[in-house]
Amino acid sequence: MTSGLWELVLNGIWITVQLLVLSALVATAVAFGVGMARTHRLWIVRFLAGVYTEVFRGTSALIMIFWVFFVLPVAFGWQLVPLWAGTLALGLTYGAYGAEIVRGALNAVDPAQREGGIALSFTPWQRMRLILLPQAVPEMIPSFTNLLVELLKGTALVSVMGMGDLAFSANLVRLALQESAEIYTYVLVIYFVIAFLLTRGMRGLERRLKAGVGKQIGRTPDQELHRPETTGVGAAGSLGGAS
Amino acid sequence: MSADTPLMKDPDASANPPVDGTELIRFEQVTKRFGANTVLDHLDFSVNSGKHVTLIGPSGSGKTTILRLLMTLLKPDEGTITVAGEKLFPAPEKQIREVRKKIGMVFQQFNLFPNMSVLRNITEAPVTVLGLSKDEAEARARELLDMVGLADKCDARPTQLSGGQQQRVAIARALAMRPQVLLLDEVTSALDPELVAGVLDVLRDIARTTDITMLCVTHEMNFARDISDQVLMFDSGRVIESGSPEKMFNDPENDRTREFLSAVL
Amino acid sequence: MTWDWGAVADFMPKFWDGLLLTLQILALGSLISFALGLVWALLMRTPSRLVRWPVGAVTEFIRNTPLLVQLFFLFYVLPEWGVTASALTTGVFAIGLHYSTYTMQVYRAGIEAVPAGQWEAATALNLPVTRTWRVVILPQAIRRVVPALGNYVIAMLKDTPILMTITVMEMLGEARLFAQQNFQFTEPLTVIGVAFILIAYPASLLVRALERRLVR
Numbered sequence: 001m002t003s004g005l006w007e008l009v010l011n012g013i014w015i016t017v018q019l020l021v022l023s024a025l026v027a028t029a030v031a032f033g034v035g036m037a038r039t040h041r042l043w044i045v046r047f048l049a050g051v052y053t054e055v056f057r058g059t060s061a062l063i064m065i066f067w068v069f070f071v072l073p074v075a076f077g078w079q080l081v082p083l084w085a086g087t088l089a090l091g092l093t094y095g096a097y098g099a100e101i102v103r104g105a106l107n108a109v110d111p112a113q114r115e116g117g118i119a120l121s122f123t124p125w126q127r128m129r130l131i132l133l134p135q136a137v138p139e140m141i142p143s144f145t146n147l148l149v150e151l152l153k154g155t156a157l158v159s160v161m162g163m164g165d166l167a168f169s170a171n172l173v174r175l176a177l178q179e180s181a182e183i184y185t186y187v188l189v190i191y192f193v194i195a196f197l198l199t200r201g202m203r204g205l206e207r208r209l210k211a212g213v214g215k216q217i218g219r220t221p222d223q224e225l226h227r228p229e230t231t232g233v234g235a236a237g238s239l240g241g242a243s
Numbered sequence: 244m245s246a247d248t249p250l251m252k253d254p255d256a257s258a259n260p261p262v263d264g265t266e267l268i269r270f271e272q273v274t275k276r277f278g279a280n281t282v283l284d285h286l287d288f289s290v291n292s293g294k295h296v297t298l299i300g301p302s303g304s305g306k307t308t309i310l311r312l313l314m315t316l317l318k319p320d321e322g323t324i325t326v327a328g329e330k331l332f333p334a335p336e337k338q339i340r341e342v343r344k345k346i347g348m349v350f351q352q353f354n355l356f357p358n359m360s361v362l363r364n365i366t367e368a369p370v371t372v373l374g375l376s377k378d379e380a381e382a383r384a385r386e387l388l389d390m391v392g393l394a395d396k397c398d399a400r401p402t403q404l405s406g407g408q409q410q411r412v413a414i415a416r417a418l419a420m421r422p423q424v425l426l427l428d429e430v431t432s433a434l435d436p437e438l439v440a441g442v443l444d445v446l447r448d449i450a451r452t453t454d455i456t457m458l459c460v461t462h463e464m465n466f467a468r469d470i471s472d473q474v475l476m477f478d479s480g481r482v483i484e485s486g487s488p489e490k491m492f493n494d495p496e497n498d499r500t501r502e503f504l505s506a507v508l
Numbered sequence: 509m510t511w512d513w514g515a516v517a518d519f520m521p522k523f524w525d526g527l528l529l530t531l532q533i534l535a536l537g538s539l540i541s542f543a544l545g546l547v548w549a550l551l552m553r554t555p556s557r558l559v560r561w562p563v564g565a566v567t568e569f570i571r572n573t574p575l576l577v578q579l580f581f582l583f584y585v586l587p588e589w590g591v592t593a594s595a596l597t598t599g600v601f602a603i604g605l606h607y608s609t610y611t612m613q614v615y616r617a618g619i620e621a622v623p624a625g626q627w628e629a630a631t632a633l634n635l636p637v638t639r640t641w642r643v644v645i646l647p648q649a650i651r652r653v654v655p656a657l658g659n660y661v662i663a664m665l666k667d668t669p670i671l672m673t674i675t676v677m678e679m680l681g682e683a684r685l686f687a688q689q690n691f692q693f694t695e696p697l698t699v700i701g702v703a704f705i706l707i708a709y710p711a712s713l714l715v716r717a718l719e720r721r722l723v724r
Contacts, residue, residue: 057712058705060666063680067701070693149572156574160673167577180584188573188581195572316628343634354629358647367643368633413629420633 001182005173009183012169013190019083019155019165020194023090024148030095035102036128049099056096062157065089069161086158094151101143105136138209145202149195156191166190267292267424267456268313273322275308275480282308283480285322290473292327292423295450295457297467297488300477301503306460310426313458314348315339327423344372347422351429353409355401355416361388362397365416373420380419387415391445407438411445418449425449427459431466439463446470464508468492476500515695519686523699526682533600533668533678538661540604545611550641552616571609576670578602583674599671607664614656618649655719662711666704679703 037049056064068089073079080088109132117127159168170187174180268290275283282305290296298306311317312324315331324332331342355364365384369375375383388394391411393404401409410430417425427446431439443466450457450470461467467474467488474491476484476499484497492508495501551563570578579602583595593601622645630640669680677685683696 054709054712055705058708059701060669060680060704062669062672063697063701063704066680066684066693066697070687071697075694153572153574153576156576157670159576167574167580170577170580174580174584180581180588184577184581184585188569188577191573191577192569199572314628314632316631340634340636343631346632348628348632350625350629350632352623352625354623354625354632356626356629356644356648358651359643368635371636371639371643372634417632426632 001173001177005176008164008169008172009166009186009190012164012166015083015164016152016155016166016194019086019090019158019163020152022083022087023094023155024151026087026091027095027098027147027151030091031098031102034095034099035106038099038103039106041124053096053099056093057100059093061090061093061154062160064093065157065161082158082161082163086155086161086163090151090154090158094147094154097147097150098144101140101147102136105140105143106132108139109135138206141202141206141209145199145206148198148202152191152195152198265292266290267294267327268458269323269325270309270312271323271325273312273319273324275305275312275317275319281480283312283319286480286482288475288482290424290456290458292456293454294473295459295471296473296475297459297461297471298475298477299461299464299467299491299503304477305480306477307428310348310428310458310460313346313424314426315343344420345423346426347417347420347424348426348428349410349413349417349430351433353401353406353413353433355409355413357401359401360397361393361399361401361404361412364401364412365419368416369419383419384415387418388412390448391415392441405438406434407441410434410438410442414442414445414449418455422455424456424458427457427461429460429462431461431463443469462507464492464504476503478503510694512692512695515690515692516699518690519683519696519699522682522686523679523696523703526677526679526700527703529596529676530665530668530678533596533603533671533676534661534665536600537603537607537664537668540601541607541611541660541664542657544605544608546615548608548612549615549619552612553619567609567612570606575602575606575667576673578606579670579674595671595674595676599674599676603664603667603671606667607660610660610663611657614653614660615649617656618653619645621652622648651722654722655715658711658715658718662708662715665708665711 034049034052037045038053040046040049065086068080068085069082072085113131113135114127117131122130155165156167159165159171162168166187170183173183177183266289270286270288273283273286273288274281282303286305286309288309298309300306308317312319313326313331319332322332323330326342326345329338329342331339334342355361356367359367362381362384365387366377366380369380369383370377385394385397388397391414393408393411393415396404396408396412401412404412410433414430430446431442434442443463446457446466447470449455457470459467459471471488473485474488475482476491476495476497478499484491484495484500491500492504495504548563548567551559554560579599582598582602586593586598626644626648627640630644635644668678671678672681672684675681679700683700686696687693
């Protein structure tokens with residue numbers, strides 16, 4: 001491979017990383033907003049948040065990307081630059097999966113904790129901020145780690161729209177060299193390395209957060225069987241025993 | 244007998260002559276460690292065939308470990324275990340399988356297979372391991388279920404039975420393999436008090452009517468007194484005293500034994 | 509915003525073709541992932557590290573890299589190595605292989621959730637290892653894993669549109685072709701989006717019901 005082609009790949013990595021960071025931020029915001037809304041005391045708030053998660057988890061990430069790229073401009077006149085269109089489609093979709101993680105972890109907090117908060121006459125928001133979230137967030141990290149790796153894999157989908165990300169650069173190199181094995185192997189390895197670094201980083205974060213609430217890191221087989229779906233998609237799911 | 248004297252081969256031979264008197268189980272210098280914790284320390288110990296031996300002692304003294312070693316659920320770190328003259332450890336896997344056929348075990352938590360009917364729980368091993376025909380195995384199973392008083396539960400699932408009933412099925416399952424040795428590991432301690440009697444009745448019957456060698460770990464001292472002809476007191480992985488139930492329960496020599504029995508009786 | 513019911517009507521015949529192919533891909537892909545995943549899970553239980561290590565590494569690699577790129581790899585590289593298969597076959601295999609690395613984790617968790625007492629009882633009855641797996645461990649593990657496997661089938665459904673990129677005419681492929689021919693994107697893309705929700709949502713309710721019935 002020539003240095004020009006490598007430059008193409010490096011540029012692809014940069015776009016993939018940007019897309020990953022931006023859509024992870026959008027997804028996190030959506031996950032917490034919608035996830036907390038699903039535990040709201042007003043049924044209408046819970047219902048709307050539920051509709052959001054079911055719609056966005058119900059459809060495919062690739063279809064969402066097509067929708068944002070082709071239907072939004074025509075139907076609403078919003079022509080987004082590709083990076084933002086990709087961010088929006090991925091953030092909204094993966095945020096819906098994240099919302100299930102947030103809801104599951106909030107529901108898994110011992111109800112006695114909530115009652116304790118009521119007994120101290122905290123407002124609902126104070127209970128959320130001071131009692132529920134600090135206990136629930138460390139429990140979310142393993143699931144969020146999985147989701148983040150799924151999101152990384154999902155970023156490859158924008159290459160279908162011609163965005164010059166890592167997966168797209170592989171296609172360009174294939175066309176230039178008329179040879180596939182080498183470049184696709186490299187690109188798969190690069191994705192794997194990014195996923196590995198993400199997993200490592202998240203594990204460190206989990207250890208720090210859990211130390212804060214005096215818990216150990218680790219998963220039981222039972223949690224594994226009931227873990228919320230995070231693969232590009234996925235359905236039902238509840239964290240621990242909260243279904 | 245002091246704590247340091249090795250166990251005599253058959254301390255109560257005169258009081259209670261064995262069925263045929265030959266040595267069936269033999270532990271020689273057996274050591275078992277879990278991490279830094281030595282549970283059995285160069286243990287020597289033997290059981291003659293036809294005997295009903297009860298192991299008593301504080302928890303953590305290594306009683307259950309002995310049963311699990313015999314069942315090959317654990318492997319010793321050192322020493323040899325012999326059953327009916329054949330090595331169980333150390334031995335090649337094939338020989339272990341052969342020797343293990345002589346041994347049956349009933350567990351504290353029953354360990355019935357929840358995915359099989361009661362009848363299938365009992366027939367599965369005779370058919371696949373001993374090569375009995377399905378009809379033979381079923382006939383044998385029905386006989387055993389009748390003996391434990393559950394003839395009407397053939398087609399039930401284990402989860403539909405009470406704990407006491409499950410344990411009686413588990414006993415039938417172990418007996419269906421016609422073992423020479425039956426290991427009973429705290430078989431009543433997971434049961435509600437009112438269900439214990441039914442299980443003990445069944446075991447008492449087996450002790451009286453068969454010549455199966457029984458090795459029990461139990462906290463039911465009345466049961467121990469009732470069925471056993473030899474009681475071994477364990478402490479810290481060694482046998483510190485042994486004798487007939489009369490002697491052990493009425494007139495123990497060792498201070499630790501006395502202390503232990505006064506706490507549990 | 510305009511909505512053209514005429515375009516929807518024109519698209520529907522193509523839609524049914526696409527739906528049928530999507531379901532075929534899903535059925536075959538599921539079977540491959542169930543079978544391969546079980547193979548991986550059992551290989552990971554062998555005593556030999558020489559088996560476990562490569563299986564663990566390869567499946568970890570597949571699970572952590574994009575299906576899309578794996579699909580391209582199989583589609584473009586295999587012919588260079590002299591292996592030729594239709595786009596559909598390649599796609600079904602790729603999706604089945606990818607998801608087998610997820611189902612293996614489900615099986616593993618299911619196997620680990622079978623109480624140790626079951627193994628001990630099987631040893632006490634002297635059941636041979638293969639028999640223990642077949643009649644004691646797997647039947648109990650499978651029961652626990654059915655809902656989790658169901659989740660991955662739904663996940664796989666939503667990944668089937670990726671096969672469009674190697675010319676397989678599943679739902680999204682049909683929608684894109686129709687859109688390009690008629691310059692109408694909104695209707696076909698919305699129809700298939702709704703179709704995915706209409707399939708996936710009841711399916712996820714079914715899985716949740718199964719989970720309540722089978723696992724607890």
